Amino acid sequence: MLKRAISLGALPRDTRDTLFLLLVIAWVMMPQVGNLPWWCSLLAGGVLAWRAIIAVTGKPLPGRWWIAGILVVALGATWRTHNTLLGRDAGVTLIVVLLALKTLELRARRDAFVIFFLGFFAMLTNFFFSQTLPVAAAMLLGLLGLLTALVNAHLPVGRPPLAEAAKTAAWMALLGAPIMAVMFLLFPRFAPLWGIPADAMSGRSGLSANMQVGNVASLALDESVAFRVKFEGEPPAQSDLYFRGPVLSNFDGREWRPLQARPGSRFPIVYFGASGLEGLGTPVRYQVTLEPHNRPWLLVLDAAVKPPAAPGMEAIMSTELQWFSTRPVTDLLRYQAESYVDFRHGPRNSAALPQEYTQLPPGFNPQTQNLADEIKAEFPGNPAAQVRAAMNRLRTGGYSYTLEPGVYGQHTADEFWFTRKEGFCEHIASAFVVLLRGMDIPARLVTGYQGGQRNSVDGFWIVRQSDAHAWTEVWLAGQGWVRVDPTSAVMPGRTGSFQRLVAPQSVFTTAMNSVNPSLAANLRAAWEALNNSWNQWILNYTQSKQLDLLKNLGFKSPSWEDLSYVLIAIIVALALVGAAWSWWDRRVHDPWLRLLSRARKRLNAAGLELGSAAPPRQIATLVTARFGEDGRRLADWFLRLEAQRYARRPEADLRALRREFQQLPWPA
Template structure:
């Protein structure tokens, strides 16, 4: 049907389709009204084009612009910033199509579309996003090439082929720029998720305020172990340690005085180490996740890591881009003071007026367990046994808890997810005068059988407890494992909801679904490792391989500039050679010049046919040969430069063969 439409109608519908694809990729990141207005405007413009009706008056565009500005302010409370800017650029791109009348307007739409494509990288740099942008880029290039074609009705496939050729020709330049253009800090941050009831980590933990927990299947980090990975139940990746409790919220403890000894001085490790490499996704916090426990700083690029007193490793700046680092951990370790000290008092404090039933139960437990040097160990064992046999369950929908969260968990609901269980356990331990704290991080993960990487997801975020025991220091206790052993074991892991396609595929063939997912994530991991994680350090490593001893960013600029100059000169030389070798008009003129040279007339390469004709007339005089060559040269010039020439290359080749050449040069 497109073949029957006028060219203007066909070209406008194609542009609208490309813009629709660009907007469609942004739908997950836009307010609902933005997608609705953009879709409505594009459909409106398509209907006007199809029925060849006039475009709306400028008053409609002004009203729509005012509506868009007002809605943007109402949604984002600003017209500046990333989210508000993307909202405006998408709607303005759609709105610009309502004044798409002239060729100039089309060029504005093209370049506005190119700019809008860049905004997709604000939210994702995944392989799927890159593929969608490549499709949109080829579509915009096709429309741009088609707009430059002469009047007529050239097919769109011809423009698409030209656009594809241009993209292929530009690919080597893009590759050089990718390899050598100096890497800088990211120009944007990844979206900052608020506490919206999705699994993951935060700098604090509010107990009981989330009625249900939606599992987040996003990848937190990937690990490549040098050898065989530890068992599932030993995979505890340490994050923020929360010790300050106000009755509803747990936060990291702020030390009132500096620690006398660094955290590593209290850490003792034994046994063989576990060596591995982590590829950490950006999370806008300075946290590094390593297996417990890691005495030496992880090896990372362009930054330094330090250990907090809680054994957590952090960087100097928030992690805003994908980070790769190596670490060495010891599953067998001991940490903390071996004897009671004043510093442990902060880990038994509880706010007054909260959880009275738990405090009363603690007094009963104290009498049941009895006194002794191993009171802490026996109390922990009693509480863990109570969790296993007391009818407690692990659930992602416990409902909203009240003021006394521990009381509700121990005596009323007996259900919750890991934060409820860990918080209630630590509160009970502190009520028993046992120093205790909450450790957050990730537990477990899954192996990708395609590329061998171990994948840890946001749904693997976990909270467990540490209690202090005399002679042993801080000891990990995971009360969730007593309620739901499968949560920390090899089976019955938490699974996020699946989309319709994945769910249907899993119901038909679970093995095929798992293989499909592993293969896709392995491909994405390669994209992350070789493209997104190509940092300045890897650039400098490339220069070292090229012979630079101590390369820096100035060397990168020098090498890049040198390559660009060489490529430009080579391209110009190749274009000149190709034009001379493959231009049939130049080849025909060169044949005449070579023949004249044998007759004693030298001509320069840059001389046009008119100048050569004048030299022939002076050199050979007023002869039939001179007149025939002069006339042929003027016809050759007219073929090149005259808009309407009666000759063609074929007729001129035939006329060239009919020239009667003298046997020798004139005297």
């Protein structure tokens, strides 16, 4: 190992610099592996490895025909993968390919500069897919790496250490940080140019536009954050934290879908309008920070009477109490909301209900229909008692809550009630609604999130994809729609004390929990609080916040033009201050210039008129002409002062000249 380290340390400068640049490029590309086609990642990695072998062995670079051939193949593969050469995904693929191929043309400094700037652009493309804190930290390291390589390319011949270039690059980044902060605060922000890929939640916990019952044999708990909630004052009880999502009412025997949209509507609902919603008691006010999910759904606590409020967002509620934005949520969204935990909703007369709420597909679940007939005969004309009887069967019939129920057959409700007697919340809620509709009780299936966990560090409630839940709503005469959660009958801790089936833990997490569970929990809470701060103050810094900043600065009705004017004024002012500081520092603080100024003053006092810009060599000539042999030592000192400006060890030579200054025979 020591021998290998010594041989690497003895590599020529060009080889060392090339390997360092390839390492930085690989670091910039690494976060994109999950977003790129598999062939692109293999191609880029192979080209970088090929270029590293060429650098170490000293073999010649491939000819242009080789590079052109690889480029043509990459263009064809990009077209085959994305069906276009334009757009975000195809564009990023081509940028990565071009950056990798350009390293095969790295012959001169000019080629290196092209690679540097392509690397900066490739680094930027990482934020098209993810703007999380880890990605930002990784790209900050990538930025410092590219700046180090750029500084190193400008250093003189020889073998300057990379540490010296890294120090200069870090200092440059630190000096540029104030400008970066000003640009972040004041550069006008417009609507996003890129969205996020379509979601793919099949087989994972989370929400979907429809729900297929029994097609997923096992459910993987997704621990990623769905949204965060900050309550004003005391939050509701954990068992009351039902965040409403899509409402599913159409059932074809296997799949639940929303009610059909009205003609011309983009939303999966019958119509918008008065919902008969009445809030009871004191409303709960809170703030939601919703992660992007590429859907128009706005998650709110049941039930919100007023529209969720966010700058530039228009919210609309369906007759089923689901709130929508007028466009998909493709970026982090923060909005204020107000909800009632206790509420009344729905018509008092069943004639006003759509017929879909009691419909069942013919030929499905005959055993469940027989069970419905038995309960209905036992409690004739009493729908409330029939609902209670169905819940009591869940409590006492040996049913269980599991994430691995296996694949269900055609009659999903029959299998749940009579054969398997196990499933996760979608099986339980679906079978329950089928049973109630078999008794001619209007019922529908509601999906969303239930519960959450309070972060002790920042006080935000974190709701994860693993908190996704399905429950039912039953229409009862004189009461309207009433929430009934059948899962709570099978597993009361799911919504009460909030016991939860947990996902398998990693080896590191298991080890941490076995050594110190409280430490592991505190570390996770601190990390999530840090991520939340990043979301709140960085990712969610919108144009409205910029305008609020201008209002605090005294603008009455600020606009994005005012942002531009303020930004330009600050940049110009900083540029003038920087120029003045540079001139002042060079004239006043430069020790060489200070010593030359003191020498000029001595000669001016002796009657030798010198200009303020006279260089040392000119002063030496004037001293020789004026004082002859008496001024030879003084003239020689000025010549050595000029040579010191370009010395290898300027500090040491300048100290010697400063000491000699006191001993020179200055003329009176």
